[in-house]
Amino acid sequence: MSTLSSREPSHSLSHPQFSRWLVLAIAVGVSLVLGGGVYAAIQGDMPALLGAILGGSAAALATAAGTLPVLFSWQPPQRVHDAMLGFGAGVMLAACAFSLIIPGLDAATQLGAGKWGASGVVGLGILVGAAVLLLVDRLLPHEHFIKGVEGSRSRLIKRVWLFVIAIALHNVPEGLAIGVSFAGSDVHAAQALAIGISLQDIPEGLVVALAMRSVGYGRAVSVGVAVFSGLVEPLMAMLGVLVVGVSAVLLPWGLAAAAGAMLFVISHEIIPESHRQGHESWATGGLMIGFVLMMLLDTALG
Numbered sequence: 559m560s561t562l563s564s565r566e567p568s569h570s571l572s573h574p575q576f577s578r579w580l581v582l583a584i585a586v587g588v589s590l591v592l593g594g595g596v597y598a599a600i601q602g603d604m605p606a607l608l609g610a611i612l613g614g615s616a617a618a619l620a621t622a623a624g625t626l627p628v629l630f631s632w633q634p635p636q637r638v639h640d641a642m643l644g645f646g647a648g649v650m651l652a653a654c655a656f657s658l659i660i661p662g663l664d665a666a667t668q669l670g671a672g673k674w675g676a677s678g679v680v681g682l683g684i685l686v687g688a689a690v691l692l693l694v695d696r697l698l699p700h701e702h703f704i705k706g707v708e709g710s711r712s713r714l715i716k717r718v719w720l721f722v723i724a725i726a727l728h729n730v731p732e733g734l735a736i737g738v739s740f741a742g743s744d745v746h747a748a749q750a751l752a753i754g755i756s757l758q759d760i761p762e763g764l765v766v767a768l769a770m771r772s773v774g775y776g777r778a779v780s781v782g783v784a785v786f787s788g789l790v791e792p793l794m795a796m797l798g799v800l801v802v803g804v805s806a807v808l809l810p811w812g813l814a815a816a817a818g819a820m821l822f823v824i825s826h827e828i829i830p831e832s833h834r835q836g837h838e839s840w841a842t843g844g845l846m847i848g849f850v851l852m853m854l855l856d857t858a859l860g
Contacts, residue, residue, distance in 0.1 A: 737798020
């Protein structure tokens with residue numbers, strides 16, 4: 559963990575009071591938006607919107623629950639840390655296949671596309687989703703997950719906000735996937751996806767909080783930023799269900815684009831980080847368990 563020299567005031571690293579109040583203000587704002595969305599969904603009899611908000615909120619709560627060990631100063635061994643990253647990657651891989659790509663093919667077929675047409679729509683949608691996230695990744699300055707401290711200590715002051723951007727990028731496709739899935743006709747598949755993403759968000763919340771601690775931030779700020787990262791998901795879930803609700807033609811495209819964005823995150827962020835410390839076997843074991851668990855959830859609930 560980074561330490562400050564005696565010539566640097568301890569508050570220069572994280573500005574804890576400012577950070578706490580900012581995170582709190584954002585959390586209150588998001589809560590008001592979600593509350594308004596729930597009210598509108600109930601008043602307007604929109605079960606898809608209500609399901610998307612609840613599914614995204616469950617994922618956000620799971621992220622928050624994952625941060626609890628940090629409050630008690632518990633830190634897992636690195637191999638367990640990497641296994642948890644692998645578990646998250648496995649859940650997301652299975653979610654892409656069983657909860658997004660296959661339903662996307664079915665949706666395209668129901669709209670009248672043949673086998674080649676449905677495959678072409680979903681394939682192109684996957685590439686579009688990945689390309690959009692790649693573009694955002696290139697344009698927005700951010701800090702990748704759990705990489706070592708780089709540069710001078712003066713640069714660390716801004717790292718918390720770079721982490722926030724990176725975490726938001728990571729959770730955007732998950733939230734969109736939940737929303738788009740609830741906009742479809744298979745409610746059970748959407749529920750399975752929300753449960754699976756929530757399960758992988760528990761270790762993700764812990765990983766994010768530990769990453770913040772590793773670069774010198776206090777427990778309160780680390781937990782607050784990790785909790786904030788989870789709030790992106792219900793907002794994106796709302797957006798996903800509203801966009802797809804405009805036209806049924808957008809459903810296969812939305813499912814495929816969400817899958818492509820998630821595949822980008824898995825390949826670009828999670829797997830490289832889970833292998834970085836040399837615990838490939840632990841990471842791969844976690845990936846296999848996560849994949850099978852998500853597959854069982856989707857099969858049992860579908």
